[in-house]
Amino acid sequence: MAPTLPAPITWTPGTLVKAPELRAEVSDTVALMCGPPAFYGGKTISSQNIGYGTITAISIDTEFWDPWNGHRNSVNTDNWYAPLAGYYLAESCMPMDGLTSGGVSAGILATENGTSTSYMGQLTLPTGGFVSAPVAAKLVKQENIGYGTGDYIAAAAWQAYPAGGANPLATNVTARRFPFLTTRWVCALTGTAGLPVPVNASWPAPPAYLTAAFANTSLRDTINFLIYPPVMEWTYIGSSQSVASQTAVPATGATINLNTKTFDNYSAYNNSTNTWTAPVSGVYYCYAQLVLFGGVNSRTIAAGLTVSSANYNSGTAFTYWGGTQAALAENDIVSSAVVRRQLRLNAGDTVKMAGFQYNSAASGEQVQGTSYWTTRMITIWEAA
Amino acid sequence: MTLYPAPPIPVFPAGYAPLPADMDSWIQYPLGFCTQRVVFRAQQTTHQNLVDGALYNGPVVFDDILEDPFYGYPTGGGWNPAANQWMAPFTGWYAVTISVSVQAASGMLGAVVNLANTQQYVLSQIQVSSATVGAATGSVILPMTGGVDYVYAEAYWASLPSGNNQYTDCSLPGRYPAMEIMLVAADGGAPAAVTPPTVNPDDILDENGNMILDEAGGDVEDEGGKG
Numbered sequence: 001m002a003p004t005l006p007a008p009i010t011w012t013p014g015t016l017v018k019a020p021e022l023r024a025e026v027s028d029t030v031a032l033m034c035g036p037p038a039f040y041g042g043k044t045i046s047s048q049n050i051g052y053g054t055i056t057a058i059s060i061d062t063e064f065w066d067p068w069n070g071h072r073n074s075v076n077t078d079n080w081y082a083p084l085a086g087y088y089l090a091e092s093c094m095p096m097d098g099l100t101s102g103g104v105s106a107g108i109l110a111t112e113n114g115t116s117t118s119y120m121g122q123l124t125l126p127t128g129g130f131v132s133a134p135v136a137a138k139l140v141k142q143e144n145i146g147y148g149t150g151d152y153i154a155a156a157a158w159q160a161y162p163a164g165g166a167n168p169l170a171t172n173v174t175a176r177r178f179p180f181l182t183t184r185w186v187c188a189l190t191g192t193a194g195l196p197v198p199v200n201a202s203w204p205a206p207p208a209y210l211t212a213a214f215a216n217t218s219l220r221d222t223i224n225f226l227i228y229p230p231v232m233e234w235t236y237i238g239s240s241q242s243v244a245s246q247t248a249v250p251a252t253g254a255t256i257n258l259n260t261k262t263f264d265n266y267s268a269y270n271n272s273t274n275t276w277t278a279p280v281s282g283v284y285y286c287y288a289q290l291v292l293f294g295g296v297n298s299r300t301i302a303a304g305l306t307v308s309s310a311n312y313n314s315g316t317a318f319t320y321w322g323g324t325q326a327a328l329a330e331n332d333i334v335s336s337a338v339v340r341r342q343l344r345l346n347a348g349d350t351v352k353m354a355g356f357q358y359n360s361a362a363s364g365e366q367v368q369g370t371s372y373w374t375t376r377m378i379t380i381w382e383a384a
Numbered sequence: 385m386t387l388y389p390a391p392p393i394p395v396f397p398a399g400y401a402p403l404p405a406d407m408d409s410w411i412q413y414p415l416g417f418c419t420q421r422v423v424f425r426a427q428q429t430t431h432q433n434l435v436d437g438a439l440y441n442g443p444v445v446f447d448d449i450l451e452d453p454f455y456g457y458p459t460g461g462g463w464n465p466a467a468n469q470w471m472a473p474f475t476g477w478y479a480v481t482i483s484v485s486v487q488a489a490s491g492m493l494g495a496v497v498n499l500a501n502t503q504q505y506v507l508s509q510i511q512v513s514s515a516t517v518g519a520a521t522g523s524v525i526l527p528m529t530g531g532v533d534y535v536y537a538e539a540y541w542a543s544l545p546s547g548n549n550q551y552t553d554c555s556l557p558g559r560y561p562a563m564e565i566m567l568v569a570a571d572g573g574a575p576a577a578v579t580p581p582t583v584n585p586d587d588i589l590d591e592n593g594n595m596i597l598d599e600a601g602g603d604v605e606d607e608g609g610k611g
Contacts, residue, residue: 198419200388202408226419283421321519
């Protein structure tokens with residue numbers, strides 16, 4: 001049986017409160033929120049060769065968690081089919097064997113409303129004799145539902161070894177280090193935005209009485225918020241933005257402009273000020289990915305989240321950095337860094353995407369915003 | 385802050401006359417849990433030595449617990465500062481994110497989570513540069529049994545060339561190593577048992593499981609025949 005998306009009613013005076021209605025609203029909501037469509041699978045039994053310069057889906061051979069049976073180990077082994085329409089957070093990690101040049105990257109492949117899409121994440125500079133394990137995260141829209149025929153999500157790998165070469169490269173498999181994909185449903189395709197965080201008040205006891213207003217707040221609005229919380233992804237598409245070189249990672253980074261909305265149900269990102277403002281209080285999953293087109297003088301790269309909140313650093317804005325990592329000192333290839341944090345924010349707190357790079361020639365590097373190499377930021381409300 | 389336990393999927397029996405407390409246990413607590421979830425966030429503000437040699441240094445010591453609302457639930461749950469590990473309060477699946485940083489040095493840095501001393505998971509492993517400080521971050525979703533399973537963070541370090549131990553980087557708030565945990569799915573167990581109907585003037589559902597709001601959205605009408 002597929003998971004059910006609740007559709008809470010609006011209560012009015014005289015509305016009968018029926019047990020079936022409560023089951024359809026409350027029981028289904030609790031079932032969905034406590035057992036959401038999700039997946040965790042890995043490639044743990046054998047390695048997989050990845051061709052040069054080809055985004056390749058990973059054949060998952062081990063299901064750690066697949067409560068809705070969206071993956072099979074026998075057929076369509078690359079794909080996890082969503083059992084419920086909505087937006088999903090997909091994350092992957094891609095250990096690859098050691099290289100002496102070139103780069104390796106993790107990514108997400110998907111079909112969204114029947115259209116194939118591909119998104120690369122972190123791209124790391126490998127080192128001979130050591131394994132690199134880049135990661136990726138993407139908000140993925142799943143509309144067509146059906147195992148084997150509907151939209152799906154897959155982990156992906158990419159490699160360029162050596163630079164300008166054409167050699168296959170194997171994913172790395174050990175007991176503790178292997179390619180994996182996780183997915184989890186985060187919100188419905190559509191819903192009611194602008195709702196406050198539910199307070200979940202006690203039900204009235206005599207002499208107080210149940211009102212339509214109470215039922216709407218405690219049932220309709222609470223459920224609508226939980227199935228459609230604030231979720232945002234904006235990306236940068238273009239080639240007119242660059243990041244200046246700095247010799248040290250600063251306390252507060254240079255702001256990256258994002259100009260293309262993927263999804264922003266609470267209209268929380270302002271691309272004039274390049275600022276995302278928390279629409280409600282809570283703990284947010286925050287992710288940013290910076291892709292730069294560097295060159296032989298590139299040395300390091302980092303993605304950041306510049307936070308302005310009374311909860312951190314005495315209210316003074318500062319940047320959470322992911323990376324800093326070594327950048328590819330080669331022409332005609334990008335570097336990509338990611339940052340990921342769970343932040344407790346108050347309504348009105350702001351987060352800006354930040355970028356850093358150090359280039360031995362002290363030159364700026366272009367922000368990449370084309371094709372599957374995109375600079376982007378994701379925020380997802382997760383808890384009160 | 386009111387803490388709600390992991391709920392079973394509530395059952396609304398028709399013909400049962402619930403008390404307001406029943407409505408709380410069926411509606412307020414489960415939806416409260418879904419709103420609140422289980423969150424743990426901690427960071428390291430004092431640097432820690434990372435021994436070279438492709439070693440999994442751990443546990444990473446977190447000296448600043450940002451939030452751990454279920455500390456002590458059940459007995460011994462939450463953060464254990466002596467062991468630098470976090471025990472799940474409820475059975476379920478948890479998204480665990482590990483971020484580690486290192487002072488400027490050339491080498492391979494990895495973010496690793498250790499589940500119950502039985503399984504390590506490498507969440508990210510990247511090359512860092514002597515040009516600037518470095519950091520790695522990754523996450524995974526892990527199964528944990530409430531009151532039994534625990535996780536702690538580890539940092540993989542292999543200097544290039546070998547032989548250089550290094551410290552984590554806590555020079556700026558934005559570079560603190562961190563462990564963040566969020567409940568993704570909970571196993572609340574079997575639906576709560578329903579006790580036999582009882583006679584009570586405070587009933588707010590009738591024998592058919594119906595409750596009526598009056599025309600003004602006011603008093604609950606007694607349809608009679610309760611319990």
